[in-house]
Amino acid sequence: MRDGIETAKRGLPTVALVTEEFWAQGDFVAGAAGMPDLPRQQLPHPVAGSGRQAMADLADRIADDLIGRLRGQPVGTAS
């Protein structure tokens, strides 16, 4: 979340990747940083250690949408 805030502060297109366990903390940190609407993508928890295939499957599911959001295109199913 903090990485996302730092890139957004630099004016770069940003979507922060936040797992469901940390979603509430993401809201808190974004609000505290004065960026409550910072775009976020919810991921299942945990991602780390979930295995190469599971991570590849997750990337396949969200990559197009993420790229679209970074390009400023309408958001798809991701939230």
Add this chain to the structure above:
Amino acid sequence: MTALQPAVDDQSTPSDGPAATAADDAADGLLTATSEEAALEWLHANRCTDGLPVVIPTPERVERMVLASGLDGDLSLGEMGPGGGAATVAKVAANAVMAGATPDHLPVILAAVRAVLQPEFDLGEMQSTTHCTAPLVIVNGRARQWARVASGSGALGPGHRANASIGRALRLTMINVGMARPGESDMALLGHPGKFTYCLGEAEEASPWEPQHLDRGYAPDQSAVTVVGAEPPHSVIFSGDADDPDSAERLLATLGAVLANVGSNNAHFRCGAQTVVLNPEHAAVLAAAGLDRRQIRERLTELAVNPTERIASLNPTFAGRADRATEFRAVRDPDDLVILVAGGSGLYSAVMPSWAAGAHHNPIVHAEVVLDQACEVPLR
């Protein structure tokens, strides 16, 4: 009717909880409750406590605490993360009241707050991490007598009012001004008991060396707090033998093994401040071998090592980040070690590993305890 002075940041006053009985009086910014018991329930319900009962921060109690500081209550010591609340003297004083502190404790509490607000301490990140870290406050100099900070037997255990109250006041400030709330903004997976309070003095009179704050540039007549983000104490057993010429080296090797504990962040990340609390007996073993504190730090840095294959066999994810070095040093630099003398004499010293993360990798911070601004406030 009891009035409460908010201990939380003005911008982030919590909403009423289910058991709230206090009402916000917009005219003077105070909360009111029908009784101290109702006020306590409101503070618990709004997550303003550490889970234990607190002293209700009435305006009179807070005003008295601020008066003792000799400072303007509106003076801001800085913004405290992760919530970014303004840590004013009055807010710190309100949390000190809640913690059960006395006015004599306040100069140490203010110094501890100043220390953790230094940017390199990365407090916002430290409060948010899933690691169990908590700020350990070490008090040196005349402030120990001023505030009656214990440094001997059981100094980190129960029964020492100053140690308990000073560390708790810092924690409550971190909760109410920094807005660190378990599971929401304080993401520690388990936490540790030092997150209630974690404060002791150095037993300077029992130490064979100069007080450790002199290593940080302070003069002997100055008082200071040294603060390190730390895990709980890991006990280190060692029985010295005056007939054994290798006794000091054996003690150092034992301490080094605990500093390099293969389950610690330090062992994996190869950085981060670590604390070594020597009991007076162990300190005497090292001093008898002619070692000063600098030499001890240097030797421990050499000894706190794991073979790379050992880390790789346990945690290949982290070993993969390493270069091709044949060993993982748990202490990057001798200056990353805090060595102090405290506790009763006997078999046990302690090592506190650390988080070793954040932008600045968990450094040591410190601040002077300013006693000449403090005012004596008579007991009522």
